[in-house]
Amino acid sequence: MEAQGFVVHNYYEPELKFQRFGGTDQARLAQLNAAAADPEVQVVMALRGSYGISRILPQIDFRAMADSGKLFVGYSDFTAFHMGLMQATGAISFAGPMICDDFIRDEPVDYTLKQLWNCLRGPAHSVRGSAAGNPAVDVSGKLWGGNLAMLVHLLGTPYFAQVQDGILFVEDINEHPYRIERMLLQLLHAGVLDKQKALVLGDVSGYKLAAFDNGYDFDAMLAYMRSRLPIPVLTGLPFGHIKQRCTLPFGAQAHLVSDAEGFDLTASGYPTLGHG
Numbered sequence: 001m002e003a004q005g006f007v008v009h010n011y012y013e014p015e016l017k018f019q020r021f022g023g024t025d026q027a028r029l030a031q032l033n034a035a036a037a038d039p040e041v042q043v044v045m046a047l048r049g050s051y052g053i054s055r056i057l058p059q060i061d062f063r064a065m066a067d068s069g070k071l072f073v074g075y076s077d078f079t080a081f082h083m084g085l086m087q088a089t090g091a092i093s094f095a096g097p098m099i100c101d102d103f104i105r106d107e108p109v110d111y112t113l114k115q116l117w118n119c120l121r122g123p124a125h126s127v128r129g130s131a132a133g134n135p136a137v138d139v140s141g142k143l144w145g146g147n148l149a150m151l152v153h154l155l156g157t158p159y160f161a162q163v164q165d166g167i168l169f170v171e172d173i174n175e176h177p178y179r180i181e182r183m184l185l186q187l188l189h190a191g192v193l194d195k196q197k198a199l200v201l202g203d204v205s206g207y208k209l210a211a212f213d214n215g216y217d218f219d220a221m222l223a224y225m226r227s228r229l230p231i232p233v234l235t236g237l238p239f240g241h242i243k244q245r246c247t248l249p250f251g252a253q254a255h256l257v258s259d260a261e262g263f264d265l266t267a268s269g270y271p272t273l274g275h276g
Contacts, residue, residue: 001103011035012047021052029056036068042273043120048100049076049147057159062088071120071271074098076241079146082250084159086144092270094119095146095169095239096247111244119247122272127246129200130262131236139197139232143254143267145169152183155190164195167254167265171202171240177221180204184225198256199233200265203240234258237265 001008011031016023023031035044057080065072066089072081073094082093096116102109119125144163145151148170154160172180187193201222209217226233234256238246252270256263 007040009035009038009041020050021055022047025055025059028052029059032056032060033064036065036070041070044070044072046074046078046081046098048098049074049078051077053077053080054153057084060084062091065089066091069271071273073116073120073247075239075245076147077150079150080154080159082144082146083151083154083161086161086163086251087159090251092249092251094247095250097245102245105243109243109245111238112246115245115247119249119267120273122268122270124266124268125247125249125270126264126266127238127248128262128264129234129236129238131234134234134236134258134260134263135232136260137198137232137234137256137258137263139167140253140255141197142166143169143248143252143265144250145200145248146171146250148172148180148183149175152186155186155192166196167198167200167256168193168196169200169202169237169239169248171237172204173241174206175204176207176209177204177218178216180218181221181225184229188229194230196231198231199229200237200256200263201233201235202237203242206241232258234263236262 011034012022016027018024022028035041062085065085071094073096075095082095085091085093097112102112142163144161144166145168149172204218238244249267249270252267254265254267256265
């Protein structure tokens with residue numbers, strides 16, 4: 001990143017690793033607070049995901065995070081931060097790349113990096129997606145979502161953002177289609193999905209089908225969910241645990257238009273580099 005002209009402020013101390021975490025809960029919280037308080041920092045990007053934000057959610061001062069004016073970026077486990085920030089303050093953050101692995105690859109992925117900087121520079125941002133069988137859609141609403149397991153994990157907690165008339169995007173890895181179905185049904189039964197304008201699926205991969213699945217695969221799950229959900233379900237969003245990943249402003253107003261050729265998701269009205 002420095003070679004590309006960025007000024008990097010690193011708050012991570014590798015020698016402080018604790019168990020499977022990048023430090024104790026107190027150390028990691030202190031790193032986050034230090035980044036948010038540094039007046040020279042514009043973008044706060046997570047180092048990596050996996051698991052850890054859940055442990056410190058009660059200690060995060062989300063009002064201080066929002067008032068810092070920083071652009072917070074990450075995905076996967078960082079979904080919990082996005083949700084907590086929105087629920088507590090209404091502030092917008094960014095579902096996008098992280099240092100690992102997006103900025104340490106021998107060959108950087110041009111699409112992923114261009115998506116990030118184009119989004120952060122604004123004033124609007126568009127993502128193109130395509131997949132066979134998507135319904136025709138033309139809706140507008142608040143863009144939100146992220147890792148499906150993390151979203152479901154937050155249901156019933158003070159950190160679950162109550163979004164009305166939203167465009168919900170989800171992705172996951174190492175989760176069998178029946179688990180994706182089960183989590184979506186949980187969101188349905190909890191009254192979340194019927195308050196949305198549309199559901200957009202990103203990448204769902206890393207699972208293994210077994211002989212006893214007997215034809216039950218992602219497509220079977222998708223057909224069933226489309227028959228059950230009261231909102232349109234689209235696939236083909238280039239977001240998730242994949243190399244070519246779009247960046248999405250979490251909490252921005254968005255417009256989703258879909259036809260037989262694909263869909264365009266356009267977000268606007270969010271903070272950008274150099275602007276509140």
